[in-house]
Amino acid sequence: MSAYVYSVLAIMGINIILAVSLNIISGFCGQFSLGHAAFYGSGAYATAYFAAAGTPVPLALLSGIVVAGLLGLVVGFASLRLRDDFLAVTTIGVSFLFVGFVRKQAWLGAEMGISRIPPSGLGGKDNALLILACALATIAFSLYMNRSWMGFGFRAVGDDENTARTIGVPASQYKLVAFTIGTAIAGLAGGLYAYFTQFIVPDSFGFIVSVTLMAMVVIGGTGSTLGVVAGAIILTLLPELFRFVDNYRLLIFGGLLVLVVRFAPGGLAGLGRSTVQMVRGR
């Protein structure tokens, strides 16, 4: 396979990790976040910073996970007081704050970003395989989590957090855990991205990226891990398969989002379930 194919696979793997991690927060736990790119970016910047300082690859990646997870924990505290649209607006603010902050930090390369990220030591092919392995691990973890009692608790909090409290579910703790785990995984994606590109700039983690990730979740099917994976794959490959899509990316993604919300609120996962039920019903 060509270097181009491996690079597409790498980006697809990163998008899968990001979409699945956002689905843990928004799909499983019902906390609508439009700032996921900020956590992705904080992971990328932390990894890039430590990698450029000579930190070994595993530790540099770990720093990205920890920094993004801690930032997620802080934003998670906001979710204890804010709900629904107010939380969404707050996380949009986080997205802009992150880019605005990074742009002004000389030690993070300001507008020019961090460009001297050393290679991970893996070639293009092995780098892509590492990213895909991380994506598979994230999918497996998400599937397990959803079937565990933690996932059960998330569903209750997402449905009605006050009622969840009346059956002993500590809703605040669940929301903090969802934010921390989801954002830590986004930090891992950021670290992998930093090693993949070896060059990061603030604009790679802007609000549009957050919206694109939410589009992957909604189009795939909010709350469904496999649906979200399908959403991430489709929205990654569309611009690659049809070049004209790249020029109208926002228009097409936005249009798809509107169509899904209007005609198939369950997304691809919902359509899949309906089709299976229809076939079984025959």
Add this chain to the structure above:
Amino acid sequence: MTPALEIDAVAVRFGGVQAVAGVSFSVASGELVGLIGPNGAGKTTLLRIIAGVLAADVGRIKISGQDVTRLPTELRVRQGLAITHQIVRPFRSMTALENVTLAAGHGITAHPLRALLRYSRTAERTRARAVLASVGLAGTEDKAVTALPLGQLKRLEVARALAVDPTLLLLDEPLAGLNRREAAAQIDVIGAINRRGVTTVLVEHNLAEVVRVCRRLIVLDQGRVIADGAPADVIAETAVREAYIGKGANNAAA
């Protein structure tokens, strides 16, 4: 013996309205108490304060001797409290069985990280089926809650509350919206729960059914306790009749 519930000088004000004004009473273990009063008396507000859904401005609340005044709802549940809602609030993405199974696993969900390490639901599911059957909901297990009629949803509220193994059960208008037959069946279920030893506080407007099972009534009016005692004595009190019908009720009756 330590009372199951002690309320001491609890008060709460919403803006210019004193919703609950210095209410004090205690409920003995195993009692079934009817908390009644006209609309706006503060019954639901008081129940929500006991459950920790609302915070009182002043006063103390003890469950089985433990001061829970500053505890959040989920920690009061661990002290043995359960509550049902006046307007049914099932988890809409779940089946009836899942709603009750989740409550039956309250010991697991109490700690998110412990919950992550637990996968099997077999024991909790078995218990949930038994609880559903005990409130007359056998056969509804796999139904989506959105497909259940109000009568069954009211019972599901009770089943979900029972599944947390409460020692103190707060029921907020469990008969509201039910027809006469459904209400009679529901009150029989409540009576049976109480006979199993669960202390129960019942807020309800259907006085005929309340009097059928409660051996003690507490009457609230304008946020204050105006009567407390055996149902026949309480209903005969002038203050209670005036609260429900208005001043001059006894004169008019005479």
